[in-house]
Amino acid sequence: MKNVVMLENLKYFNIGQILESGQVFRFEKISDSSYLLNAKQKLIKIIQQQDSDSILIHNTTVSEFDEIWSSYLDLDTEYKHIVQVLSQKDEYMAKAIAFGEGIRILRQDPWEMLISFIISQNKAIPQIKQCIKNLSQQFGDLIDGYEEQDKMYYTFPTAKQLARASEEALRDCKVGFRAPYIMDACQKVLNEEVILNDLYICTAEEAKNKLMGIKGVGPKIADCILLFAYSKSEVFPTDVWIKRVIEGIYFKGKETSLKVIQDFSKQYFGELSGYAQQYLFFYGRENQLFK
DNA sequence: GCACAGGGCCAAT
């Protein structure tokens, strides 16, 4: 088929689970077996039938797949090993993995993750998606050559594009009190106070400190950026959901400080903390556990 | 109708 790539024999890959696990915001569910994904200045449709280990990617080519999507979808990581090690930790972890065995941690754009997770604070996921859509429509570029339900799709705005926005224009996108944070991020990236591309080779701790120099970026948001953009799997982003899950499972339901939870994950999950967090987050949130 | 929380962080105690 033209402009369609098919992958077969894909293990540990469920596009629904990947997209619905809270790591990515610019996608739409078309049906149970079909998702539209806006990333890398492109728009693709991914189709995967229930429990199938093959997928179709529409609107791409084999060379573009090799160049972009293979890495983005984290297909070079050996999830068999991760699943095996984590499943042996305890019965809850085993359950969480059995529930979300098709999760992968995408390799997304650092700038987009920075702004997206600044927006995420004190918002629900549907609101976050709406804000990002607003910003893209206002300040990104139209993605042409693709029509889906007569809707228009836009790239995520670059730092340069977003820097042109006034605080008022940002607030019109419903980002609220985060508008000054977004402006500070634009400033620090444009004047190279923070060079996002340099953080790939930094340790998680170094990168975290640099990111937290930006207003509105605290420990949780920095960890999300480290995990979802830079694949630093030793971090354990601790939000209200995962906090309740960890307290419920490992601390007998008792209120536990962030520091204790961080120390626990580091000690218990080690280099696989980030993956453990994704499985537990998805399991807990989808099933409304420990609410 | 209105109180509350939602993938937190900042600034003032």
Add this chain to the structure above:
DNA sequence: ATTGGCCCTGTG
């Protein structure tokens, strides 16, 4: 180290 407030919106 601890705590109130925050833009905005969907939910009970």
